[in-house]
Amino acid sequence: MIHIAPTRDIATCRQLRRTVFIEEQGVSEADEVDDKDDEAIHLLAMVDGIPMGSARLLLSGDTGKIGRVCVLPAARGTGLGAALVRGAVEELRRWPGISRAKLGAQTHALGFYERLGFTAEGPVYDDAGIPHRDMVLAL
Template identity: 70%
Template sequence: MIERTEDIEACRSIRREVFIVEQGVSEAEEIDDLDGSAIHLLARGEGGQPLGTARLLLLGDTGKIGRVAVRKPARGTGLGARLIEASIEELRGIPGITRVKLSAQTHAITFYERFGFAAHGPVYDDAGIPHRDMTLALG
């Protein structure tokens, strides 16, 4: 089940595990001051345990999907895809949002292309990981 949540600590716990512990992102880069103004999506397993999260920011007519993370036990189950689909649908339901953007780790570009995102611009470093910007027009 994926739904909006106010349980930012559950989301941060997943992000800490995936980004800080597994990927070596510093806590200073991972934890920022945007969580308070963001929409948080949380995926829970059958026993209610938090398994995945995504953070949505509203920037004018653009919704930004970020901080997408899935715990190791839930990887390969389609949960990441369901998080992206839920994020797009959440943003589609917000008046005035006409496009979605995200910053993709380069190894995940083909994953996001499956949802209609198109990569543009150069590869750049974000927290020591190569990324590329991607956008999707909402129609």
């Protein structure tokens, strides 16, 4: 059973991010860890009570930025990532004045986000040594 909800368990979210971004993808700790966790809304994705993914939401003006989306390898291909992004979008819709969602997608994941309704905009750019492109969704 999948359960996705806001959490205050930032340590678990950081451990999931460490596993995916630092250990698996080779992102430096300096690039992954920043000072924005304290101001963010964190979502934790649980499968049968086990933490398997997370995402971080930052609010700025009329935009909710979805970031640090990660799913452990064992849960990939199960629909958990899509459920996590849908959960992030639903959480953003609860915030007054937030009219769009934005994220920086790794280019290999553009199709994944397009299937969830996001549209790519702007050029490809480098983030932590990985090509990304911004994507937006009107709420």
